[in-house]
Amino acid sequence: MEKTRILGISGSTRDQGNTTFLVQMALDACKAKGAEVELIELAHKELLYCDYCNACTEKHNYTCPKDDDVAEILLAMKAADGIVVGSPTYFASVSGKLKTLFDRTLPLRRDGFRLSKKAGGAIAVGGSRNGGQENVIRDIHNWMLVHEMIVVSDQKTAHFGGIAVARNPGDAAKDEIGIATTENLGLQVLEVASRLRSRT
Numbered sequence: 001m002e003k004t005r006i007l008g009i010s011g012s013t014r015d016q017g018n019t020t021f022l023v024q025m026a027l028d029a030c031k032a033k034g035a036e037v038e039l040i041e042l043a044h045k046e047l048l049y050c051d052y053c054n055a056c057t058e059k060h061n062y063t064c065p066k067d068d069d070v071a072e073i074l075l076a077m078k079a080a081d082g083i084v085v086g087s088p089t090y091f092a093s094v095s096g097k098l099k100t101l102f103d104r105t106l107p108l109r110r111d112g113f114r115l116s117k118k119a120g121g122a123i124a125v126g127g128s129r130n131g132g133q134e135n136v137i138r139d140i141h142n143w144m145l146v147h148e149m150i151v152v153s154d155q156k157t158a159h160f161g162g163i164a165v166a167r168n169p170g171d172a173a174k175d176e177i178g179i180a181t182t183e184n185l186g187l188q189v190l191e192v193a194s195r196l197r198s199r200t
């Protein structure tokens, strides 16, 4: 039987930051349970803004004419059974780069809701203890809901997803609660994604 595929997207703008560390932790937990995992770091990707040119309609086979790295990310999203999205907290919201990716996923929605019924979970990290991480989680959940995804929380530590307090690269590795909620989030995405797959 094919393995359940979990895609992790790190919305951090810096290489090897806390967000990437945490998304990798979630993927490692899934891999240990037998999942096939893939990590995409937006820090290494070029993303242009959606400027509402409206080219991504049926007439153009729901493709975007922009020449950047978004097409490959959309392919990875379509191939995944579950998606874990992580973001640093920037002024109590997701990073601008992650929001740019969210906007560029419009063709997937227009093309018959290609992310529908995939499991999705969110991870947020901020430098302050009450720095707006829950708003970041809500931003990510809202994107998932608009795509008809099945939003899940973390298992056992059950709140809203993976939430960590970390400022400088390496800090997230010292946040035990952040790591526990992140791993449990990965496991919940995997379990729900596997159950949804077995029904289709």
Ligand SMILES: Cc1cc2nc3c(=O)[nH]c(=O)nc-3n(C[C@H](O)[C@H](O)[C@H](O)COP(=O)(O)O)c2cc1C
Pocket: 012, 013, 014, 016, 017, 018, 019, 020, 087, 088, 089, 090, 091, 092, 093, 125, 126, 127, 128, 129, 130, 131, 132, 166, 167, 168, 169
């Ligand atoms: C532009 C900017 C805005 C930030 N805003 C917040 C914030 O509102 N709340 C917070 O807790 N941390 C804030 N931070 C700190 C980052 O969320 C924190 O350093 C995080 O660990 C960065 O993740 P990364 O290591 O993946 O880049 C901000 C950082 C930057 C660069």
